[in-house]
Amino acid sequence: MSSLESLRMRAQELRLHGLLAHWPEVAHEPWVAPLVQWEEDERARRSLERRIKDAHLGGFKALCDFDWSWPSRCDRGAIEDLMTLGFLKDAANVVLIGPNGVGKSTLAKNVAHQALVHGHTVLFTTAGNMLGELAALDSDSTLRRRLHRYAAPDVLVIDEVGYLSYSNRHADLLFELISRRYQNNSTIVTSNRPFAEWHEVFPNAACVVSLVDRLVHHAEVIPIEGESYRLKEARERADKRARQRSPGKSAKGGESS
Structure with a gap:
């Protein structure tokens, strides 16, 4: 394929109909290629802005500023491998398990942002907000539409599974969502509870074993250990x-003596 033909196809993808209508006349003009490139760049920028807004990631610390020395256990290589987004090709899941404050949400948001930069759709939510919203819907049609909203993104981040206890209804809804996304789209979950304790998160729910099974099949499970970084x-x-108060007190004490 010639460079001119490739350029014309790019203009077609951008639907630059006015330019294409005069293509034989303008194709060799030196300004055409930069114009097409500018339009591609601008649309990519607007697309990224829109997807970032729709993702609801909120603020987070960049991975380059993450203190890898603080968690007593965290597989840095596994996290950096996630940043290559290879797991998305297989619609694999990611589960980050560890106590409060060790950086699970920060790491999940960094991976999600990387996916956004590379053109993927992302949605971030907490388990409490999502399950509370779904359980409050009393119309089957509304529930189906809302489940589709959570099932559709290339990457769904469900933060803070395990911080609250949920009813059987909540467990069934989460199982339904994970089943819809299973082997279709990737789900990133953060939890402060090991899987053996999920029966306490969803007490009396019959689907917990099946839920965990669907979630961890084709999943990267990364345990993180350590003291809370926020407490640090x-x-x-x-x-x-x-320390800032100490010099003032010393000076004051010296004046009194």
Whole structure:
């Protein structure tokens, strides 16, 4: 394929009908290729902005600023491999398991943002918000539409599974959603509970075993261990304030003596 033919096909994909109508006259003009490139770049920029807005990621610390030395256990290589997005090709899932404050949400958001940058659709939600919303719907048609909203994205991040306890209704809804996405789209889950304790998250729910089975089949399960990073930062801020107060107290004490 010639470079001109390739350029014309790019213009067709962009639906630049006015340009294409005069293609024989303008094809060799030096401004045509930059014009097509500018239009591609602008549409890509607007598409990314729209997908970021629709993803509801919120703020997060970039992976380059993540303190890898703080978790006592975290497979950095596995996280960096996730950032290549290879798991999306197989519609594989990702489960990050660890105590509060070790960076599970931050890591999940970084992977999700990487997917957005590479053109994928993403939706971020907490388990509490999503299951509460779904359980409150009393119309079957409305529920089906809302389930489709959560089933459709290339990447769905469900944060904080395990922080609350849920009813059988919630468990059934989560199982339905995971089943819809199973082997079709990738789901990233963060949880502070190991799978052996999920029966406490969904007490008396008959589908818990099947739910976990669907979730972890073709999944990368990454355990993270360590003390809460937020508690670490709080201690550091307290220590800093204490050091800042100490010189003032010493000076005041010197004046009194």
